[in-house]
Amino acid sequence: MKVADLIAELQEFDPEQEVHFAYPAGDYWRTTVAPKVASVEPGWVKRSEYHRMPAVVPLYLEDETEAPNPDVEGADSVCLIRAR
Numbered sequence: 459m460k461v462a463d464l465i466a467e468l469q470e471f472d473p474e475q476e477v478h479f480a481y482p483a484g485d486y487w488r489t490t491v492a493p494k495v496a497s498v499e500p501g502w503v504k505r506s507e508y509h510r511m512p513a514v515v516p517l518y519l520e521d522e523t524e525a526p527n528p529d530v531e532g533a534d535s536v537c538l539i540r541a542r
Contacts, residue, residue: 478493478495
């Protein structure tokens with residue numbers, strides 16, 4: 459889905475309605491959970507062979523140096539919708 463597609467879909471909703479993000483919980487009962495959306499922000503994703511899907515790539519290394527993350531090279535720039 460592109461940002462323009464998301465904007466078009468959202469036009470159909472009441473602007474005061476809460477927004478939640480639905481995803482499978484991965485439990486025995488196949489529950490779909492839906493926490494509230496906390497933020498919408500730019501981000502980077504790259505395919506994770508371990509997860510077999512795109513994973514978020516942090517822009518900076520998560521250590522004391524906070525240096526730029528070299529894994530960002532080759533990652534795709536995306537719109538991230540984060541749940542609480």
